Amino acid sequence: MHRSLFSSAGLSLASLLAVVTPSAAQPATVLSPVEVEAPPRHAAKPRVTRAGNEAGRPAARHVAAPTLGGGGMSVTPGASAAQAPVASASEKTVSGTEVNARPLSRPAEALEVAPGLIITQHSGDGKANQYFLRGVNLDHGTDLAISIDGMPVNMRTHGHGQGYADTNFLIPELISSVNVRKGPYFADEGDFSSVGVMHVSLIGSVARTMASITSGSFGYNRAFGVTSGKVGEGTLLVAAEANIYNGPWDNPDKLQKLNGVIRYSQGTADNGLSLTGMAYGNKWNSTDQVPLRAITSGAIGRYGALDPSDGGNSERFSLSGRLRQTDLDSATKLDFYVVKSKLNLWNNFTFFLSDPVNGDQFHQYDDRVLGGINASHTFKHNIAGFRNETEVGIQSRYDDINVSLGNTVRRQHLSTTRSDGVKEGSVGVFVQNTTFWTDWLRTNIGWRGDYYDTTVNSFFNPANSGSATATIGSPKVGLVLGPFARTELFLNAGEGFHSNDARGVTIRESPSDSSPVDSSSFLVKTKGAEIGLRTKLIPGLTSSIALFMLDSASEILFVGDAGDTEASRPSRRVGFEWTNDYKPTSWLSLEADLAMTRARFRGSNADQAAAYAELDGYPASQIGNAPGNFIPGAPNMIASAGIRLGEATGWFGALRYRYFGPRPLTEDAAFISPATGLLNGQVGYRFDNGWRIQLDAFNMLDSKSDQITYAYGSLLKSDSLFAMCFPAGGGAPTAPAAVCQTGIMDRVLHPVEPLALRVTVAGRF
Numbered sequence: 001m002h003r004s005l006f007s008s009a010g011l012s013l014a015s016l017l018a019v020v021t022p023s024a025a026q027p028a029t030v031l032s033p034v035e036v037e038a039p040p041r042h043a044a045k046p047r048v049t050r051a052g053n054e055a056g057r058p059a060a061r062h063v064a065a066p067t068l069g070g071g072g073m074s075v076t077p078g079a080s081a082a083q084a085p086v087a088s089a090s091e092k093t094v095s096g097t098e099v100n101a102r103p104l105s106r107p108a109e110a111l112e113v114a115p116g117l118i119i120t121q122h123s124g125d126g127k128a129n130q131y132f133l134r135g136v137n138l139d140h141g142t143d144l145a146i147s148i149d150g151m152p153v154n155m156r157t158h159g160h161g162q163g164y165a166d167t168n169f170l171i172p173e174l175i176s177s178v179n180v181r182k183g184p185y186f187a188d189e190g191d192f193s194s195v196g197v198m199h200v201s202l203i204g205s206v207a208r209t210m211a212s213i214t215s216g217s218f219g220y221n222r223a224f225g226v227t228s229g230k231v232g233e234g235t236l237l238v239a240a241e242a243n244i245y246n247g248p249w250d251n252p253d254k255l256q257k258l259n260g261v262i263r264y265s266q267g268t269a270d271n272g273l274s275l276t277g278m279a280y281g282n283k284w285n286s287t288d289q290v291p292l293r294a295i296t297s298g299a300i301g302r303y304g305a306l307d308p309s310d311g312g313n314s315e316r317f318s319l320s321g322r323l324r325q326t327d328l329d330s331a332t333k334l335d336f337y338v339v340k341s342k343l344n345l346w347n348n349f350t351f352f353l354s355d356p357v358n359g360d361q362f363h364q365y366d367d368r369v370l371g372g373i374n375a376s377h378t379f380k381h382n383i384a385g386f387r388n389e390t391e392v393g394i395q396s397r398y399d400d401i402n403v404s405l406g407n408t409v410r411r412q413h414l415s416t417t418r419s420d421g422v423k424e425g426s427v428g429v430f431v432q433n434t435t436f437w438t439d440w441l442r443t444n445i446g447w448r449g450d451y452y453d454t455t456v457n458s459f460f461n462p463a464n465s466g467s468a469t470a471t472i473g474s475p476k477v478g479l480v481l482g483p484f485a486r487t488e489l490f491l492n493a494g495e496g497f498h499s500n501d502a503r504g505v506t507i508r509e510s511p512s513d514s515s516p517v518d519s520s521s522f523l524v525k526t527k528g529a530e531i532g533l534r535t536k537l538i539p540g541l542t543s544s545i546a547l548f549m550l551d552s553a554s555e556i557l558f559v560g561d562a563g564d565t566e567a568s569r570p571s572r573r574v575g576f577e578w579t580n581d582y583k584p585t586s587w588l589s590l591e592a593d594l595a596m597t598r599a600r601f602r603g604s605n606a607d608q609a610a611a612y613a614e615l616d617g618y619p620a621s622q623i624g625n626a627p628g629n630f631i632p633g634a635p636n637m638i639a640s641a642g643i644r645l646g647e648a649t650g651w652f653g654a655l656r657y658r659y660f661g662p663r664p665l666t667e668d669a670a671f672i673s674p675a676t677g678l679l680n681g682q683v684g685y686r687f688d689n690g691w692r693i694q695l696d697a698f699n700m701l702d703s704k705s706d707q708i709t710y711a712y713g714s715l716l717k718s719d720s721l722f723a724m725c726f727p728a729g730g731g732a733p734t735a736p737a738a739v740c741q742t743g744i745m746d747r748v749l750h751p752v753e754p755l756a757l758r759v760t761v762a763g764r765f
Contacts, residue, residue: 086490086534087185087186087444087478087480087490087492088181088182088183088185088478088490088492088530088532088546089488089490089530089531089532089533089534089544089545089546090115090180090181090182090183090530090532090544090546090548090577090579091179091180091181091182092113092114092115092179092180092579093177093178093179093180094113094177094178094180095176095177096172096173096174096175096176096177096178096203098113099113099172099175099178100172100173100175101589101644101654102642102654102656102682103654103656103680103681103682103696103697103698104172105680105696105698105753105756106119106121106125106129107167107168107169107170107171107172108129108167108168108170110170110172110175110178110200111146111167111178111198111200112640112658113178113180114133114178114180114182114196114198115180115577115579115593115595115640116133116134116577116593116595116638117131117132117133117196117638118131118132118133118635118638118658118660119131119132120132120660120707120708121707121708121750122288122289122707122708122750123286123288123289123310123347123750124253124255124284124285124286124287124288124310124311124312125168125245125247125253125255125257125282125284126168126255126257126282126283126284126312126313126314127140127160127166127284127286127312127314127345128140128141128160128161128164128165128166128167128168129165129167130708131144131165132633132635132638132660133182133195133196134182134195134196134548134550134573134575134577134595134597135550135573135575135597135598135599135631135634135635135636136195136550136573136599136634137631137632137633137634137635137663138163138195139161139162139163140160140161140163140164140165140166141153141154141155141161141163141164141165141192142161142162142163142192142498143163143192143193143194143195143196143498143526144163144165144192144193144195144196144197144198145189145190145191145192145193145196145197145198146165146167146197146198146200147197147198147199147200148167148170148200148202149200149201149202149274149276149320149322149335150199150320150322150335150337150374151318151320151335151337151339152337152372152397153165153166153167154191154192155341155366155368155370155399156191156399156424156499156501156502157399157401157403157422157424157454157501157502157503158366158403158501159343159345159364159365159366159403159404159405160343160345160364160366162498162499162500162501163191163192163498164366166314166316166343168257168280168282168314169259169278169280169316170200171224171239171241171259171261173210173224173226173239174202174203174226174239174261175200175201175202175203176201176202176203176204177200177201178198178199178200178201179197179198179199179201180196180197180198181193181196181197181199182195182196182197182530182546182548182577183195183196183492183494183496183528183529183530183548183550184474184476184494184495184496184497184526184527184528184550185476185477185478185492185493185494185528185530186432186446186476186494187391187430187431187432187446187447187448187474187476188376188391188393188395188430188432188446188448189496190395190426190428190448190450190497191426191450191497191498191499192498192499193496194496194497194498194526194528194550194552195550202261202263202276203237204228204235204237204263204265204274205228205235205237205265206226206227206228206237207764208690208764208765209225209226209227209228209764209765210225210226210227210690210762210763210764210765211223211224211225211226211762211763211765212224212225212760212761212762212763213760213761213762214758214759214760215758215759216696216756216757216758216759217248217755217756217757217758218245218246218247218248218753218756219244219245219246219247219252220244220245220246220756220758221243221244221245222241222242222243222244223241223242223243224239224240224241225239225240225241226238226239226240227239231264232266233266234264234265234266234267235264235265235266236262236263236264237261237262237263237264237265238260238261238262238263239260239261239262240258240259240260240261241257241258241259241260242257242258242259243255243256243257243258243259244256244257247287247753248303248753248754248756249287249303249304249305250287250300250301250303250304250305251285251287251304251305251308252285253284253285253286253287254283254284254285255282255283255284255285256282256283256284257280257281257282258279258280258281258282259278259279259280259281260278260279260280261276261277261278262276262277263275263276263277264276267324269324270324270326270331271324271325271326272323272324273321273322273323273324274321274322275319275320275321276318276319276320276321277317277318277319278316278317278318278320279316279317280314280315280316280317281313281314281315281316282313282314282315283311283312283313283314284311284312284313285308285310285311286310286311286312286347287303287304287305287308287310287750288305288306288307288310288347288348288349288750289349289708289709289710289748289749289750290304290305290306290748290749290750291714291716291744291746291747291748292746292747292748292749293716293719293744293746294306294716297718299716299718302704302751303751306348306351306716307348307351307359307361309346309361309410309411310346310347310348310361311346311411312343312344312345312346313343313344314341314342314343314344315341315342316339316340316341316342317339317340317341318337318338318339318340319337319338320335320336320337320338321334321335321336321337322334322335323335328380329379329380329381330377330378330379330380331377331378332375332376332377332378333374333375333376333377333393334373334374334375335373335374335375336371336372336373336374337370337371337372338369338370338371339368339369339370339371340368340369341366341367341368341370342366342367342368343364343365343366343367344363344364344365345363345364345365346361346362346363346364346408346411347361347362347364348360348361348362349712349714349748350712350713350714350715350743351714351715351716352715352716352717352722352726353713353714353715353741353743355407356717356722356725356726358407358409358414359409360407361407361408361409361410361411362405362406362407362408362417363404363405363406363407363408363411363413364404364405365402365403365404365405365406366401366402366403367401367402367403368399368400368401368402368403369399369400370397370398370399370400371397371398372395372396372397372398373394373395373396374393374394374395374396375393375394375395376391376392376393376394376430377391377392377393378390378391383435386435386436386437387435387436388433388434388435388436389433389434390431390432390433390434391430391431391432391433392429392430392431393429393430393431394427394428394429394430395427395428395429395430396425396426396427396428397425397426398423398424398425398426399422399423399424399425400422400423401420401421401422401423401424402420402421402422403419403420403422403503404416404418404419404420405417405418405419405511406419416460417511417512418458418460418461418464418503418511419458419459419460420456420457420458420459420464420503421456421457421459422454422455422456422457422502422503423454423455424452424453424454424502425452425453425454426450426451426452426453426499427450427451428448428449428450428451429448429449430446430447430448430449431446431447432444432445432446432447432476433445433446440481440482440483440484441479441480441481442479442480443477443478443479443480444476444477444478444479444480445476445477445478446475446476446477446494447473447474447475447476448473448474448476449471449472449473449474450471450472450473450474450497450523451469451470451471452468452469452470452471452499452522452523453467453468453469454467454468454469454502454505454506454522455467456468456502456503456505456506458503458506460511461509461511461514463508463509464503464506464507464508464509464511465506466505466506466508467506468502468505468506468522469522470521470522470523471523472497472523472525473495474494474495474496474497474525475494475495476492476493476494476495477492477493477494478490478491478492478493478494479491479492485535485537486535486536486537487533487534487535487536487537488533488534488535489531489532489533490530490531490532490533490534490546491530491531492528492529492530492531492532493528493529493530494527494528494529495525495526495527495528496525496526496527496528497523497524497525497526498523498524498526499522499523499524500520500521500522500523500524501520502522504519504520505519505520505521505522506519507519507520524552524553525553526550526551526552526553527550527551528548528549528550528551529548529549530546530547530548530549531546531547532544532545532546532547533545533546540582540583540584541580541581541582542580542581542582543578543579543580543581544577544578544579545576545577545578545579546576546577547575547576548573548574548575548576548577549572549573549574550572550573551570551571551572551573552570552571552572553570554568554569554570554603569601569602569603569605570601570602570603571599571600571601571602571631572599572600572602573597573598573599573600573634574597574598575595575596575597575598576595576596577593577594577595578593578594578595579593580592580593586647587645587646587647588643588644588645589642589643589644589645590642590643590644591640591641591642591643592639592640592641592642593638593639593640593641594637594638594639595637595638595639596636596637597634597635597636597637598636599630599631599634599636600629600630600631601628601629601630601631601667602629604627605627605667606627608625608626608627608667609626609627611625611738612625612626612627614736614738614739615736615738615739615742618721618735618736618739620721620744620745621713621721621739621742621743621744621745622745623670623671623745624665624666624668624670624671624711624712624745625666625668625742625745626667626668626670627667627668628666628667628668628669629667630664630666630667630668630669631664631667632663632664632665632666632667632710632711633663633664633665633710634663634664635660635661635663636661636662636663637659637661637662638659638660638661639658639659639661640656640657640658640659641656641657642654642655642656642657643655643656646686648686649686649687649688650685650686651683651684651685652682652683652684652685652686653681653682653683653684654681654682654683655679655680655681655682656679656680656681657677657678657679657680658677658678658680659675659676659677660675660676660677661675662674662675663709665709665710665711665747666711666745670711670745671711671745671747673706673709673747674705674706674709675705676703676705676706676707676752677701677703677705678698678699678701678703678752679699679700679701680696680697680698680699680700681696681697681700682694682695682696682697683695684760689764690763690764690765691761691762691763691764692760692761692762692763693759693760693761693762694759694760694761694762695757695758695759695760696757696758696759696760697755697756697757698753698755698756698757698758699752699753699754699755699756700755701755702754702755703752704751704752705751705752706749706750706751706752707749707750707751707752707753708749708750709747709748709749709750710747710748710749711745711746711747711748712745712746712748713742713743713744713745713746714743714744714746714748715743715744716744719743719744721735721739721740721743721744724740725739725740
C-alpha cells in the first residue's frame with residue numbers, strides 16, 4: 001500500500017510539474033552568496049511531578065538538495081538574503097543554501113541553524129517538535145516565535161500546548177533564508193519571542209525545474225518537485241512533496257504526508273509583492289515515551305509501545321501575502337495571512353494511573369481559523385545633525401478556535417473533560433529608533449504595547465466561560481560600538497512577554513472534580529539582557545560570543561493535557577553562547593557552537609515540601625518530588641560542530657555532530673537525563689548537467705541514548721502499587737490517595753532512532 005501511494009504521488013507530482021513548467025526556462029534573479037554574519041546596523045497548588053510538557057520522535061524528513069539553494073533561486077519580497085545589519089551579538093541570518101547543505105532527518109531541523117537550538121520529537125512525525133534554547137524547555141513552541149514569510153506558526157490557546165508550533169508543512173528546499181534573533185530586545189517582536197525568534201523566508205523562483213526521489217531505512221520514501229515560470233509581470237512557483245515513513249518502531253508510524261505550495265511574486269526583495277498558498281495534510285501512528293522500567297523488565301522492547309493506538313492527524317491551509325516599497329528616505333512593509341488548521345491527537349502518558357480498566361489515553365482536538373495583518377513604516381531623518389532611522393508599526397491577529405479535551409480508549413470516545421469555543425484577538429503597536437552618533441557608535445531605543453482580548457464559551461461548564469482583556473508595555477534598548485579591527489561590541493536589554501491559554505484565564509473550576517482553581521494571568525512579563533562581541537578579525541572566520549540573562553515572572557500555567565492550571569515559580573537563566581563559522585577556502589566550511597546555561601527557580605516552594613511529606617513511606621512515589629530549585633528539562637549544555645566539503649559540481653560531503661547535555665528532570669534533580677550525542681553525515685556527487693546523487697546517514701555511531709527524557713509518575717498493571725491502589729476484588733485501596741495519584745516515579749524516555757540511511761537522486765531540467 002505504501003509503495004502504491006508513493007508511486008501514485010510521484011506520478012501525480014511529475015504530471016503537475018510538466019503542466020506548470022513553461023516551454024522555455026525563465027531566467028531567474030540569482031541569489032547572491034550570503035555571509036553568515038553582517039556588518040553593523042545603521043539604522044499555586046502543591047505540584048507533584050506528572051506528565052506535562054512532552055516532546056517527540058524524529059519526524060520523517062527529506063534529504064536536502066544542496067544545489068537548489070544556490071545559483072538557482074530568486075529573492076522575493078521580504079525574503080532578501082542580503083544581510084541586514086544586526087542589532088545584537090546573537091542575531092544571525094543563514095541562507096537557504098547553507099540550510100540545505102546539512103544532513104536533515106526532519107523538516108524542523110532546518111531551524112537548528114540557530115546556534116544552541118535543539119529540536120527533537122517524542123510522539124510521531126506529524127506532531128509539533130520539542131524545542132530547547134538558552135536553558136529553556138520550550139515545549140512545542142512557547143517563547144520561541146516562528147514565522148514563515150511573515151505568517152506566524154505558533155498557535156495560542158492550542159489544544160495541545162500554548163504556542164504550539166508545527167513546522168511539518170515546511171519544505172526545506174524552498175527556504176531562501178532564516179533570520180535568528182534571541183532575547184526580548186526587539187520592539188517589532190511580540191508574543192512568544194522572549195527566548196528566540198525564527199523568521200523563515202521562501203524563494204520565489206528556481207532557474208530550472210527540479211525533482212528528487214528519496215528512499216531509505218525503515219520504509220522512508222519521499223518525492224519532491226519544484227518549478228517556476230513567467231506569468232504576466234511576475235513569476236509563478238509550484239512545489240509539492242509526498243512522504244511516507246514507518247520508523248524503527250514495533251508499531252509502525254505509517255506516516256502519510258502530502259504538501260504543496262503555489263506562489264506568485266514580482267519585483268525585488270525591497271520593492272515587490274508576493275502571494276503564497278499552502279496546503280498540508282498528515283496522518284500517523286506514534287510510539288510515545290515509555291517508563292524505563294517497562295523496557296528493563298522486558299515488557300516491551302526499546303522501540304515498543306505501551307499504547308499502540310496513540311497517533312494523530314493534522315491539516316493546514318493558508319494564504320499569505322507580502323508587500324515591500326523602499327526609496328532613499330523610507331521603507332514600507334505589509335504582511336497579511338489567513339490560516340485554517342485542524343489537529344486530532346491521541347496520547348497516553350500515564351497508562352493506568354487514572355483509569356485501571358480503560359487506561360489513560362486522551363484526545364486533544366483543535367480546529368481554528370486565524371488571520372492577521374502586520375504593517376510598518378521606516379523613515380530616515382536627522383535630529384540635531386545626527387542621522388536617525390525610525391520604524392513605527394502595528395501588528396494584529398484574530399483566532400476563532402474550537403478546542404476540546406476528552407478521555408478515550410483506542411481512539412474511541414469515553415468522556416469529555418472540557419470543550420470550548422474561544423475567540424481571541426490582539427493588537428500590538430511599536431516604535432523603535434536607531435541613532436547613528438558616529439561611524440562607530442549607534443543606539444537603538446524602542447517600545448512596544450500590546451492589547452489582548454478573549455471570550456471563552458465553555459460548553460460543558462458555564463462557570464469556566466468568561467471574557468478577559470489585558471495590556472502590557474515592553475521597553476527595549478541597545479548599543480553597538482565599532483567596528484574596531486573588524487570587531488563590534490553589543491549591549492542589549494529589554495522586556496518581553498508571552499500570552500497564556502485563554503481557557504486558563506477564565507477558568508474557575510477544575511473540569512475533573514469542580515474544585516476551585518486559580519486562574520492564569522493573560523500576559524506574563526519577561527526581562528532579559530545581553531552583552532556580546534562579534535569579530536571577523538581572522539580572514540574567513542566569523543566568531544561571536546554572547547553573555548545573557550533571562551528572568552521569567554511567577555505565573556499560573558494552563559495544562560493542556562489536564563484541562564486545568566498549576567503554579568509555576570519565577571525563574572532566572574544565565575549563560576553564554578559561543579558561535580564560530582569558518583570558510584578558509586571555497587570548498588571547505590567549518591562550524592562550531594557551544595551554549596551553556598544555569599537555569600534555576602527563584603524563591604522557595606513550601607507547598608512542595610508538604611506534598612513530598614504526603615508520600616512518606618513510599619520511596620518509589622516520593623523520589624523526585626522533594627522541593628528544589630532545578631527547572632525540569634532545562635538544558636545546561638548544547639554543542640554542535642560541522643564540516644562541509646565540495647564545490648558546485650563534483651564530490652561533496654558533510655559531517656555534523658550535535659550534543660544535548662544532561663538535564664535535571666525534577667526540581668530536586670533526583671532524576672537526570674543522559675546526554676545525547678548524534679553524528680550525521682552526507683556524501684554525494686553533483687554532475688555538470690544538474691543531476692545529483694546523495695547518501696545521508698543519521699546516527700552514524702548508532703547511539704542508544706534518549707531522544708527526549710522526562711521523569712514523572714505513572715502506573716503499569718505490572719507495578720505492585722497498581723494492586724494496592726486498585727485491588728482485584730474491588731476493595732478499598734491499601735495505599736494513600738496521594739501515592740495512588742502520583743504513581744511510580746521513573747525516567748520516561750523516547751529512544752533515539754538507530755542508524756538509518758537514505759539515498760536521494762535529484763535532477764534539474
